[in-house]
Amino acid sequence: MKQIFNFCAIAVFVFTVLCSCAGNPPKDERELAEKAFADAEGGKDCDRENYLAAEELLRQAREEINNKNYDKAKELFNAVKEKSDAIAKYYREHPDECMKKDGKENSEDDGTIKEENVASTDEADTTADPKNPEMDFQVVHFEYNQYAVLEEDLPKIDLMAQWMMNFPERVVRIEGHADERGSNDYNLSLGEKRALEVKNKLIQAGIDGERIKIVSYGEELPVDPASNEEAWFKNRRAEFKREN
Amino acid sequence: MSVHFRLITLTAVIFACFNLFAQLQVEVKDGAVAEYNMAVSPLAVLDGADAAHASEISSAIEKVLDITGYFKVLDKKSFLEKPETAFKAVNFKAWLDVGANGLIKGTIKGKDDVELELAFFDVAKGKALIQKKYSSKAALAKKSAYRFAAEVIKLLTGEEMNFMFSKIAFVEKTGEKYSLVVTNFDGSGRKELYSTSKTILLPEWSADGSKIFFTSHEKNNPNLYSYDLKTSQIKTVSAYDGLNVSASAYPDNKTIALCLSKDGNSEIYSLDTMTNELKRLTVNSEIDAAPSVSPNGQEIVFVSGRSGNPQIYRMSLSDLNKVERLTEQGNYNQDPEYSPDGTKVAFSGRDEKYQFDLFIIDLASRQISRITQNQGKNESPTFSPDSKIIGFSSNRSGKSKLFLSNVSGTKQIAVYSGEGEVQMPSWSPAETN
Numbered sequence A: 001m002k003q004i005f006n007f008c009a010i011a012v013f014v015f016t017v018l019c020s021c022a023g024n025p026p027k028d029e030r031e032l033a034e035k036a037f038a039d040a041e042g043g044k045d046c047d048r049e050n051y052l053a054a055e056e057l058l059r060q061a062r063e064e065i066n067n068k069n070y071d072k073a074k075e076l077f078n079a080v081k082e083k084s085d086a087i088a089k090y091y092r093e094h095p096d097e098c099m100k101k102d103g104k105e106n107s108e109d110d111g112t113i114k115e116e117n118v119a120s121t122d123e124a125d126t127t128a129d130p131k132n133p134e135m136d137f138q139v140v141h142f143e144y145n146q147y148a149v150l151e152e153d154l155p156k157i158d159l160m161a162q163w164m165m166n167f168p169e170r171v172v173r174i175e176g177h178a179d180e181r182g183s184n185d186y187n188l189s190l191g192e193k194r195a196l197e198v199k200n201k202l203i204q205a206g207i208d209g210e211r212i213k214i215v216s217y218g219e220e221l222p223v224d225p226a227s228n229e230e231a232w233f234k235n236r237r238a239e240f241k242r243e244n
Numbered sequence B: 001m002s003v004h005f006r007l008i009t010l011t012a013v014i015f016a017c018f019n020l021f022a023q024l025q026v027e028v029k030d031g032a033v034a035e036y037n038m039a040v041s042p043l044a045v046l047d048g049a050d051a052a053h054a055s056e057i058s059s060a061i062e063k064v065l066d067i068t069g070y071f072k073v074l075d076k077k078s079f080l081e082k083p084e085t086a087f088k089a090v091n092f093k094a095w096l097d098v099g100a101n102g103l104i105k106g107t108i109k110g111k112d113d114v115e116l117e118l119a120f121f122d123v124a125k126g127k128a129l130i131q132k133k134y135s136s137k138a139a140l141a142k143k144s145a146y147r148f149a150a151e152v153i154k155l156l157t158g159e160e161m162n163f164m165f166s167k168i169a170f171v172e173k174t175g176e177k178y179s180l181v182v183t184n185f186d187g188s189g190r191k192e193l194y195s196t197s198k199t200i201l202l203p204e205w206s207a208d209g210s211k212i213f214f215t216s217h218e219k220n221n222p223n224l225y226s227y228d229l230k231t232s233q234i235k236t237v238s239a240y241d242g243l244n245v246s247a248s249a250y251p252d253n254k255t256i257a258l259c260l261s262k263d264g265n266s267e268i269y270s271l272d273t274m275t276n277e278l279k280r281l282t283v284n285s286e287i288d289a290a291p292s293v294s295p296n297g298q299e300i301v302f303v304s305g306r307s308g309n310p311q312i313y314r315m316s317l318s319d320l321n322k323v324e325r326l327t328e329q330g331n332y333n334q335d336p337e338y339s340p341d342g343t344k345v346a347f348s349g350r351d352e353k354y355q356f357d358l359f360i361i362d363l364a365s366r367q368i369s370r371i372t373q374n375q376g377k378n379e380s381p382t383f384s385p386d387s388k389i390i391g392f393s394s395n396r397s398g399k400s401k402l403f404l405s406n407v408s409g410t411k412q413i414a415v416y417s418g419e420g421e422v423q424m425p426s427w428s429p430a431e432t433n
Helices: A002-020 A027-043 A048-066 A070-093 A095-100 A151-166 A184-204 A229-235 B003-029 B051-068 B092-097 B138-157
Strands: A172-177 A212-218 A237-242 B036-040 B044-046 B071-073 B102-109 B113-122 B127-137 B167-174 B177-184 B191-196 B201-205 B211-216 B223-228 B234-238 B244-249 B255-260 B267-272 B278-280 B288-293 B299-304 B311-316 B323-325 B333-338 B344-350 B356-362 B368-370 B378-383 B389-394 B401-406 B412-416 B421-427
Touching: A027 A048, A027 A070, A027 A229, A048 A070, A151 A184, A172 A184, A184 A212, A184 A237, A184 B201, A184 B244, A184 B255, A184 B288, A184 B333, B036 B051, B051 B071, B051 B102, B051 B138, B051 B401, B102 B138, B113 B138, B127 B138, B167 B201, B177 B211, B201 B244, B211 B244, B223 B244, B234 B244, B234 B255, B255 B288, B267 B288, B288 B333, B299 B333, B311 B333, B311 B344, B333 B378, B344 B378, B356 B378, B356 B389, B389 B421, B401 B421
Parallel strands: A172 A212, B036 B071, B036 B102, B044 B102, B201 B421, B244 B288, B378 B421
Antiparallel strands: A172 A237, B102 B113, B113 B127, B167 B177, B167 B421, B177 B191, B201 B211, B211 B223, B223 B234, B244 B255, B255 B267, B267 B278, B288 B299, B299 B311, B311 B323, B333 B344, B344 B356, B356 B368, B378 B389, B389 B401, B401 B412
């Protein structure tokens, strides 16, 4: 029995090796790696070491493609993907740190005195209360070239759904936006997709779709006109607006 | 790969190289690839002609030659011979001394009714190869000069160019204000057609050049409008809920391809603007956008996110299942634009340095060549009607300006820079010359 198993294992191994030696460039692996690396761009500054390592691996992988060493290239692409995913994860989990490193680092130890107005604690904050008709609507953010709602932004949509449940006569408009990178026409479509995705989440939460209008502005209305990660992150967004 | 197949490939490569070599020789002989030094002498101003008009005309000739990338226009300061020297008395030695291969000379007579006489000389041969006389109202004299320049270009390069008889529309964004602007091909003669604070996006010419389609959020939804250049009237073309963007004209002058999201996703449709008959062309859960119709009206190129990131595709309009992906390199390729001669597609793509640059796909060979590199953000390529020049927006020098480049990317110049940022240029069809 064990022998048969061994034989099968060897057969599978040989088959796999044969397949990968068949001489085709690892197109899927490459695409996944390139995409993952592009998505890891946000972590370029805060996870620099890993980012540079991923960049080097990608360079090597492309070189192996040119040298027609497709097995080696495939291995390298997989490594790029793994590393890039880790960077992206780090970036998502440490957004504050990553953005701070975007050139704001030095403002910390400059010896100035910080003074803040602290809200008095006995006044309840009603701006985030879904029972308050004047509740502040929160902004939903997106990853580069993505329209899926981020896990951490789902509570914002839940809050919006509660508010819409509480005020059934109200109609809202979701405005979808993209960052400045990419063409105007594709960004209009991306903004539309983002607004639609948020709308669908509200519908799933039980809100009548007739009460939700959507409009895309593409890259036309940035909240921050700068060209850096921090600005781009702020600009990739869906905003809720009151229609009535 | 079999040895046999490799052999065929190798032979093909050698053959291709040989071909290229042969072609280069011809072009060098004609003065095309090797830089051809052209002296454009100031015009001799006679019989009450306006000196400013005369210099405007000779600059226009210089500009046209320069834009093609085939000529080095020599600095007038070095010229030894007076403009007034008669065609028959040209001292070719004096032109050889300033390094000229070719010489353009001319005279202008009259103020309102202008007589323009122009001649092109081969300096080495010491003779005139083209000599023409044009009579017209003053306003048309520049056009005569363009006709002459086109003849010189044809003679020296074998290429028919008519980009000088066309216009470029674009959006100029100044603060919150969007303006729909049209200029001549060289950025001169700026005309503001329409302005609003509610966005003007993606202008595109109708097939006959009489209208410009554009999208605006004027009514808080991105609707498609047309601006009639004769009557200045703006009409709504498409106002479905959601996107009504990226019009691209069919050669029949009534149908357009466009991107709508009324069915819940960005898809491409064709719309008969006379009957309002709508036909859906793409069905895909990812984004399909930015159609550009081929000059014969039988295909479109467009952007789709169906592979996970935006890439350029080509689809047959007679068989919507016939879709092929044109770009494999890079993971962010957009803005496709069919060349009017049907042989090329220009697009903008994000390169390994995360910059947007322009590329051209040669449809026959599938070779992709790069037009811009390390020069800021370069977007929205648009072909001149002769497919020889590409217009685009670039922020390489800070503010976004209107740039022109020849298709090999070897000659790139800014032709318009105004108060605002230049965005989304679109080149008109050729006017009759």
